[in-house]
Amino acid sequence: MPATPIAGPAIYAVDPWVRGIPKARHQLLSDDERALLAKISSIVRFKKGETIYQEGDAAEAAFNIISGVVTAYRRLADGDHVSSFVYQGDIFGLSEQGCYTNSAKAATAVVAYKIPLSALRRILEQHADLDIDLIIKLCEGLREAQHHALLLARKHAATRLAMFLELLERLQIARGEPAAEIHLPVGRSSIAAYLGLTPASLSRALRTLTSRKIISSRDLRHIRILDRAAFQKVADTNGAGP
Amino acid sequence: MPATPIAGPAIYAVDPWVRGIPKARHQLLSDDERALLAKISSIVRFKKGETIYQEGDAAEAAFNIISGVVTAYRRLADGDHVSSFVYQGDIFGLSEQGCYTNSAKAATAVVAYKIPLSALRRILEQHADLDIDLIIKLCEGLREAQHHALLLARKHAATRLAMFLELLERLQIARGEPAAEIHLPVGRSSIAAYLGLTPASLSRALRTLTSRKIISSRDLRHIRILDRAAFQKVADTNGAGP
DNA sequence: CGTTGATTTGACCCTAATCAACTTAGGTGG
DNA sequence: CCACCTAAGTTGATTAGGGTCAAATCAACG
Numbered sequence: 001m002p003a004t005p006i007a008g009p010a011i012y013a014v015d016p017w018v019r020g021i022p023k024a025r026h027q028l029l030s031d032d033e034r035a036l037l038a039k040i041s042s043i044v045r046f047k048k049g050e051t052i053y054q055e056g057d058a059a060e061a062a063f064n065i066i067s068g069v070v071t072a073y074r075r076l077a078d079g080d081h082v083s084s085f086v087y088q089g090d091i092f093g094l095s096e097q098g099c100y101t102n103s104a105k106a107a108t109a110v111v112a113y114k115i116p117l118s119a120l121r122r123i124l125e126q127h128a129d130l131d132i133d134l135i136i137k138l139c140e141g142l143r144e145a146q147h148h149a150l151l152l153a154r155k156h157a158a159t160r161l162a163m164f165l166e167l168l169e170r171l172q173i174a175r176g177e178p179a180a181e182i183h184l185p186v187g188r189s190s191i192a193a194y195l196g197l198t199p200a201s202l203s204r205a206l207r208t209l210t211s212r213k214i215i216s217s218r219d220l221r222h223i224r225i226l227d228r229a230a231f232q233k234v235a236d237t238n239g240a241g242p
Numbered sequence: 243m244p245a246t247p248i249a250g251p252a253i254y255a256v257d258p259w260v261r262g263i264p265k266a267r268h269q270l271l272s273d274d275e276r277a278l279l280a281k282i283s284s285i286v287r288f289k290k291g292e293t294i295y296q297e298g299d300a301a302e303a304a305f306n307i308i309s310g311v312v313t314a315y316r317r318l319a320d321g322d323h324v325s326s327f328v329y330q331g332d333i334f335g336l337s338e339q340g341c342y343t344n345s346a347k348a349a350t351a352v353v354a355y356k357i358p359l360s361a362l363r364r365i366l367e368q369h370a371d372l373d374i375d376l377i378i379k380l381c382e383g384l385r386e387a388q389h390h391a392l393l394l395a396r397k398h399a400a401t402r403l404a405m406f407l408e409l410l411e412r413l414q415i416a417r418g419e420p421a422a423e424i425h426l427p428v429g430r431s432s433i434a435a436y437l438g439l440t441p442a443s444l445s446r447a448l449r450t451l452t453s454r455k456i457i458s459s460r461d462l463r464h465i466r467i468l469d470r471a472a473f474q475k476v477a478d479t480n481g482a483g484p
Numbered sequence: 485c486g487t488t489g490a491t492t493t494g495a496c497c498c499t500a501a502t503c504a505a506c507t508t509a510g511g512t513g514g
Numbered sequence: 515c516c517a518c519c520t521a522a523g524t525t526g527a528t529t530a531g532g533g534t535c536a537a538a539t540c541a542a543c544g
Contacts (some may be wrong), residue, residue, distance in 0.1 A: 017359060019340040074392060078480040081395050083388050094381055098261040101385055117259060124374055131373030132366055138380035139336055143343055145387035146325050150316060152394035153323050153438035155533075157500070188523060196395035201500050203524050220509075220523080238320040397501075399532070430491060443532055445492050462491080462541080485544100492539070499532085507524070514517085 007031060008038030009064040009113045011133055012089030013140045014174075025174040027089075028133040036127070037064075040119035046106035054103045059095035061114045068110030069185040073193065074102050082194040084144065085185055087171065091137060107186045152196045155238055157205035160195045162235035165215070165223060182223045209234065249273060250280030251306040251355045253375055254331030255382045256416075267416040269331075270375040278369070279306075282361035288348035296345045301337035303356045310352030311427040315435065316344050324436040326386065327427055329413065333379060349428045394438045397480055399447035402437045404477035407457070407465060424465045451476065 011028045029037070043066070046052055052063070055074060063070075070086040083102055086092045092104055095117070124131050151163045165182055173179045184191065192202040209215045214230045217223045225231050253270045271279070285308070288294055294305070297316060305312075312328040325344055328334045334346055337359070366373050393405045407424055415421045426433065434444040451457045456472045459465045467473050 014338060016337050017340060017363065023339075077478060081392055083391065094384065095258050096256060096381075096385060097265075098259060102388070121259065124377070125370055128367055128370040128373055131370055131377060134377055135366070135373060135380060138377060138384060139338075142336065142380060142384050142387055143338060145384055145391060146344070149325065149387060149391040149394055150323055152391055155438075155499085196397075198501060199523070200502080200525080204500085207524085236319060397531090440533060441491070442493085442534080446532085449492085487544085488542090490539100490541075492537105494537080495535095497532105497534075499530105501530075502528080503526105505524105505526080507522100509522070510520090512517100512519080514515105 008034030008036075009041060009115065010034065010066075010089050011064070011091065011137050012174075013133075013137045016136055016139045023170065023174055025089075028136060030129075033127070033130055033133070036123065036130075037113070037115065040123065041113040041115040044112055044114045046110040046112070048106055048109050050106045050110075052104040052106060052110075053093070053100050055100055057100050059093065059098055059100045059117060061116050062091055062093035062120060063104075064091050064113040064115065065089065066111040066113065068112075069107040070104050070110055070112075071107045071186060071190055072102050072104050080193050081196075082190055084148065085194070087175070087185075089175075091141075107190070148194075157195070157197055157201050158208050158234050159238060160197065161202065161205045161209065162231055164191070164195055165225070165231075166235050169225075180224065181218065182225070184221045184223065188220070250276030250278075251283060251357065252276065252308075252331050253306070253333065253379050254416075255375075255379045258378055258381045265412065265416055267331075270378060272371075275369070275372055275375070278365065278372075279355070279357065282365065283355040283357040286354055286356045288352040288354070290348055290351050292348045292352075294346040294348060294352075295335070295342050297342055299342050301335065301340055301342045301359060303358050304333055304335035304362060305346075306333050306355040306357065307331065308353040308355065310354075311349040312346050312352055312354075313349045313428060313432055314344050314346050322435050323438075324432055326390065327436070329417070329427075331417075333383075349432070390436075399437075399439055399443050400450050400476050401480060402439065403444065403447045403451065404473055406433070406437055407467070407473075408477050411467075422466065423460065424467070426463045426465065430462070 009029065012025045013028055014023055014025050041064075044063075046068075052070065053059075065086060065088050067088055070092055071082055072084045072086055072092055073080045073082045085107065086104075094101055124134070147167065151160050151167075154160050154163065168182050168184070169179055172182065188202055189199045192199045195202060197205070206215075206217070209231075210217065212230065214227045214234065215223050215225055251271065254267050255270055256265055256267050283306070286305075288310075294312065295301075307328060307330050309330055312334055313324055314326045314328055314334055315322045315324045327349065328346075336343055366376070389409070393402050396402050396405065410424050410426070411421055414424065430444055431441045434441045437444060439447070448459070451473075452459065454472065456469045456476065457465050457467055
């Protein structure tokens with residue numbers, strides 16, 4: 001046996017009830033619970049760009065990401081809308097009446113636990129602790145979706161972009177990664193689809209912040225915040241700065 | 243004893259797992275569960291316009307609406323953003339780390355169960371059935387928040403408005419109310435804040451649909467869809483019709 | 485019946501969409 | 515390892531649509 005075997009599914013979240021260090025994310029599942037879930041799940045791998053499931057497909061399983069990033073999106077007549085970027089320790093594969101409500105594709109190479117819903121339901125009926133963990137995680141998902149809506153309600157492209165970068169940075173910190181630089185998990189068009197902008201507008205917003213020396217980008221996937229105060233102002237207010 | 247005493251909190255939702263009649267909403271709680279919850283809750287009343295709690299307040303209780311409509315919103319530097327309209331059978335009062343993440347005010351006169359979180363947590367640890375009901379309801383809330391984000395990502399005011407009316411109609415049907423006419427629970431400015439528009443733009447969007455004979459409004463709170471096909475086209479596509 | 489706040493309308497401005505041309509990045513095969 | 519090829523991203527010119535601010539109308543309430 002290896003020294004650190006994979007213990008089983010892991011759910012990371014901020015506790016909705018307990019007061020603690022701001023945004024302290026922790027592992028919700030105990031070792032026993034992880035082992036329990038491991039017994040009913042299988043490990044699956046997806047190549048970058050691969051479709052995991054599509055909106056409307058019969059939902060047989062939920063997924064828990066071990067590594068990589070998944071894009072959850074909906075296909076519309078006029079292009080895609082990205083609902084969320086799903087990271088390690090997150091869950092995806094929500095269903096409504098037995099069908100997935102959105103599509104999912106691997107934004108990077110992905111390794112995940114695949115948890116059949118039938119088995120999951122059985123376990124949830126038995127183990128109240130597990131239910132509570134799931135409730136906590138769902139609360140977090142709900143808050144994130146509401147944050148997304150808040151972002152989309154902002155009227156200026158630069159504000160939306162700044163809020164998004166702020167979000168990525170927060171997630172990075174919560175994951176314990178270095179946060180000097182913000183890492184973009186996906187390409188421009190996916191970000192634009194998340195922000196409700198066209199790629200062209202996103203590009204311009206990026207240019208605006210860059211030329212104002214508020215941010216700088218090392219390459220297409222790495223952004224650094226140079227002027228925190230100005231950045232915050234763009235993220236918070238709608239009006240353009242002086 | 244009256245013939246139909248108030249049985250206790252009620253949660254209505256669409257089951258995420260079981261396939262059934264499209265969008266069939268039903269009562270999740272059994273009589274026993276409702277009685278159990280009733281024991282720890284109190285009934286509270288709010289006058290129209292009254293603030294129920296504010297973002298950042300210490301969260302001591304969740305609420306379950308018996309009658310009336312509540313507006314959940316966030317206060318921003320440049321006006322309010324409405325996250326959701328909460329109806330009978332819904333729950334509100336989500337928290338993060340012991341604090342409410344948004345504000346809530348009564349859009350109409352409201353009667354609700356107030357459920358202390360401490361007692362709720364205790365019950366949830368015991369009763370796995372109840373947890374599952376809550377999970378189902380949270381899934382529904384998540385889907386709704388994602389739908390809201392989808393709506394806000396649409397670029398045309400008329401499209402957002404149509405999607406919103408569609409939503410209200412769907413909810414009305416789910417509640418078993420007559421759906422010949424769509425009832426708006428709140429005033430224009432709240433709707434605008436939900437749609438990410440200014441009241442002026444909302445007014446114009448309304449006018450556009452009205453003058454194209456797609457909808458008509460009896461008064462400020464009642465709208466009727468005249469041309470279903472055209473309406474659907476506005477809601478679905480982004481491009482303007484001929 | 486008047487007062488107050490909400491809603492509609494108008495004139496103008498400004499931002500992001502559009503469409504298209506151009507450039508860059510990244511992957512492929514020689 | 516480099517040249518090529520394709521998809522992705524950027525940039526420019528133009529336009530449509532919503533924001534803004536202000537005035538006028540309407541509704542609700544006392």
